[in-house]
Amino acid sequence: MTILLYDLVGSDMTRPFSPHCWKAAMALAHKRLDFSTVPTRFLEVPRIEGGVSNTVPVIRDGDTVTSDSFAIALYLEQAYPDRPSLFSGAGGEAHARFIERWSQLTIHPYIGAAALTALHGMQDEANAAYFRVSRETRFGRTLEEVSSARDAVLQGFRASLEPLRSMLTYQPWIGGDRPLFADYIVFGALQWARIATPYQVLDAADPIAAWFGRCLELHDGLAGRVAAAA
Amino acid sequence: MTILLYDLVGSDMTRPFSPHCWKAAMALAHKRLDFSTVPTRFLEVPRIEGGVSNTVPVIRDGDTVTSDSFAIALYLEQAYPDRPSLFSGAGGEAHARFIERWSQLTIHPYIGAAALTALHGMQDEANAAYFRVSRETRFGRTLEEVSSARDAVLQGFRASLEPLRSMLTYQPWIGGDRPLFADYIVFGALQWARIATPYQVLDAADPIAAWFGRCLELHDGLAGRVAAAA
Numbered sequence: 001m002t003i004l005l006y007d008l009v010g011s012d013m014t015r016p017f018s019p020h021c022w023k024a025a026m027a028l029a030h031k032r033l034d035f036s037t038v039p040t041r042f043l044e045v046p047r048i049e050g051g052v053s054n055t056v057p058v059i060r061d062g063d064t065v066t067s068d069s070f071a072i073a074l075y076l077e078q079a080y081p082d083r084p085s086l087f088s089g090a091g092g093e094a095h096a097r098f099i100e101r102w103s104q105l106t107i108h109p110y111i112g113a114a115a116l117t118a119l120h121g122m123q124d125e126a127n128a129a130y131f132r133v134s135r136e137t138r139f140g141r142t143l144e145e146v147s148s149a150r151d152a153v154l155q156g157f158r159a160s161l162e163p164l165r166s167m168l169t170y171q172p173w174i175g176g177d178r179p180l181f182a183d184y185i186v187f188g189a190l191q192w193a194r195i196a197t198p199y200q201v202l203d204a205a206d207p208i209a210a211w212f213g214r215c216l217e218l219h220d221g222l223a224g225r226v227a228a229a230a
Numbered sequence: 231m232t233i234l235l236y237d238l239v240g241s242d243m244t245r246p247f248s249p250h251c252w253k254a255a256m257a258l259a260h261k262r263l264d265f266s267t268v269p270t271r272f273l274e275v276p277r278i279e280g281g282v283s284n285t286v287p288v289i290r291d292g293d294t295v296t297s298d299s300f301a302i303a304l305y306l307e308q309a310y311p312d313r314p315s316l317f318s319g320a321g322g323e324a325h326a327r328f329i330e331r332w333s334q335l336t337i338h339p340y341i342g343a344a345a346l347t348a349l350h351g352m353q354d355e356a357n358a359a360y361f362r363v364s365r366e367t368r369f370g371r372t373l374e375e376v377s378s379a380r381d382a383v384l385q386g387f388r389a390s391l392e393p394l395r396s397m398l399t400y401q402p403w404i405g406g407d408r409p410l411f412a413d414y415i416v417f418g419a420l421q422w423a424r425i426a427t428p429y430q431v432l433d434a435a436d437p438i439a440a441w442f443g444r445c446l447e448l449h450d451g452l453a454g455r456v457a458a459a460a
Contacts, residue, residue, distance in 0.1 A: 089319015091326070094406030099328060101400075102393040163332040170331075176324030 003028060004060040006048050007037040010122030015226055017122060017195045019108070019188035022223065023069040024057035026184035029219035031076050031083040035059075042127045069188070070100055073181045086181040099174065099182040102163070107189040110157040111201060114150035116143045118197035118229065150199065157201065161208055168207045172214070179218060187215040191223055198229045233258060234290040236278050237267040240352030245456055247352060247425045249338070249418035252453065253299040254287035256414035259449035261306050261313040265289075272357045299418070300330055303411045316411040329404065329412040332393070337419040340387040341431060344380035346373045348427035348459065380429065387431065391438055398437045402444070409448060417445040417453070424458045 005025060008018035016022070016037065028035045040048060040056060048058050053067035059075075066075045074093070077086050087093040120131050120143050132143060139146050164186065167174065174182040190212050193201045202209045216224030235255060238248035246252070246267065258265045270278060270286060278288050283297035289305075296305045304323070307316050317323040350361050350373050362373060369376050394416065397404065404412040420442050423431045432439045446454030 085321070087319075088321030088324070089317075090406060091315070091318030091322015091410050091412075092324070093321070094318070094401060094410070095322055095325035095329060095404060095412055097400050097406075098393060098397045098404055098412070099325060101396040102332065105392050105396060162335050163328060166331040166335060167328045170327050171324060174325060174328055176320060176327075180321050180324070182321075182325055182328070 001062055003033055003035040005035050005037045006040045006045075006056050006058040008045070008056045009039040009041060010119075010127065011124040012122070013039040015122070015195055017119065017192055018056055019111075019192035020055070020069040021057040022188035022191045023181070023184045024059060024072045025222065026187065026215075026219065027069075027073045027076055027086055027181055028059075029222050030086055030179070030181070030184070031080050033076070033080065033083070042123070042130055069185075070097070073184075088175065088180055092175070092180060092182070096180070096182045096185065100185050103186045103189055106160050107186065110150075110153065110160075111189055111193045113139075113146045114154075114199055114201060115147070115193050115196040117147040118199070122196060154201070158203065158206070161206075164211075165206065165208055168211055172211070179215065183215060187212065187223070191215075194228045195226055196229055231292055233263055233265040235265050235267045236270045236275075236286050236288040238275070238286045239269040239271060240349075240357065241354040242352070243269040245352070245425055247349065247422055248286055249341075249422035250285070250299040251287040252418035252421045253411070253414045254289060254302045256417065256445075256449065256453065257299075257303045257306055257316055257411055258289075259452050260316055260409070260411070260414070261310050263306070263310065263313070272353070272360055299415075300327070303414075318405065318410055322405070322410060322412070326410070326412045326415065330415050333416045333419055336390050337416065340380075340383065340390075341419055341423045343369075343376045344384075344387075344429055344431060345377070345423050345426040347377040348429070352426060384431070388433065388436070391436075394441075395436065395438055398441055402441070409445065413441075413445060417442065421445075421453055425456055426459055428459045 005028060007016040007021045007025065009016050045056055046054060049060060049065050052058060052065055055067065057069055057072060058065060058067040059072055061079065066072050073086050087096060116135060120128055123131050136142055171177065173179045174186065190201070202212065235258060237246040237251045237255065239246050275286055276284060279290060279295050282288060282295050285297065287299055287302060288295060288297040289302055291309065296302050303316050317326060346365060350358055353361050366372055401407065403409045404416065432442065
């Protein structure tokens with residue numbers, strides 16, 4: 001039976017933008033599992049599967065409903081051990097958590113701010129209103145104030161990616177000679193930026209941009225098929 | 231046959247201080263391998279095993295000489311597959327490289343600076359002279375100038391460890407429910423500080439300090455046996 005992925009979208013249903021949903025989509029594709037996406041707007045998230053989660057992604061696989069991208073990857077690894085591994089062992093699983101925390105604390109704050117007005121612009125009227133109130137409450141500033149700081153801290157953001165850049169001098173993927181879920185963790189954050197805003201968070205000559213380009217080509221171009229924001 | 235570990239020391243042979251040598255020592259102990267250390271001063275490093283490496287650690291295991299802490303861990307994993315794993319699979323091995331790059335680029339610069347005068351003070355006369363010239367050339371400032379900046383950036387350093395701190399809310403080790411080489415990578419950096427200087431790079435209440443304390447107890451207290459600098 002086809003797995004359902006509740007995938008966050010704005011007014012354009014063909015442009016899912018959530019970093020965490022991209023992690024789940026890439027994990028499903030990595031496992032070579034058939035899945036269908038259920039386009040879901042912010043205001044619809046609390047009603048998914050009877051209110052199982054306040055966040056996306058959520059997947060339904062037969063009778064099993066799982067939320068949270070990392071939990072989904074762990075579920076898929078356990079449920080489909082005969083498919084390509086997302087972690088290549090217990091060490092990969094444990095270390096992926098460190099990489100997730102690094103990505104969440106290093107990449108997400110910058111992109112979440114840099115793409116904030118663009119993300120607002122992707123929403124329909126009701127969702128845009130929700131998004132503005134919830135994010136302005138969180139940041140304590142207007143969306144426009146938050147996003148306008150992005151130029152001043154861009155070089156610092158790029159410098160903060162040096163561990164990833166340095167790692168790429170040793171191996172082509174965070175997973176070594178092939179991508180693993182840890183690659184999708186970091187990829188999801190950068191895909192969020194790519195789909196939301198034409199603002200270039202990476203320098204085109206950055207080796208990280210080359211790695212990101214390779215991610216876009218994976219799984220028959222699943223992620224590259226959604227055009228970059230223009 | 232007992233493995234030899236060429237281990238960096240200053241004038242006190244019982245206080246090995248190199249972060250990279252500590253990674254190797256912990257990896258050897260993790261594998262439950264007998265090893266003897268060869269106390270080695272900075273100026274002696276280029277003569278180890280006929281000049282095999284400009285850096286320590288170096289190990290000799292029978293006829294096999296290996297340098298570089300990560301290469302040593304990979305060698306031990308391959309040579310002793312029946313002993314406790316340092317990586318728990320190919321994913322752990324690949325992701326450990328990311329964690330090594332993170333530790334090297336996030337932790338080492340701060341500790342290398344904060345402990346610089348203390349490290350100088352641990353050397354005998356000839357090695358102290360070498361250390362001062364090589365480090366002052368590298369930094370373009372006196373050792374004293376470099377170390378004196380440590381207070382001003384201490385809070386920023388502690389904040390930069392947030393990915394590790396956050397990960398510890400999910401699991402007790404970077405290796406998950408048990409330590410792996412990735413734990414020793416980060417441990418080595420903090421042990422370097424602990425042995426060189428009484429300056430407290432971590433707040434005692436930091437969960438990272440608790441994890442570090444657990445590392446000191448591993449393998450019959452191998453690393454805790456060397457007293458902290460006073």
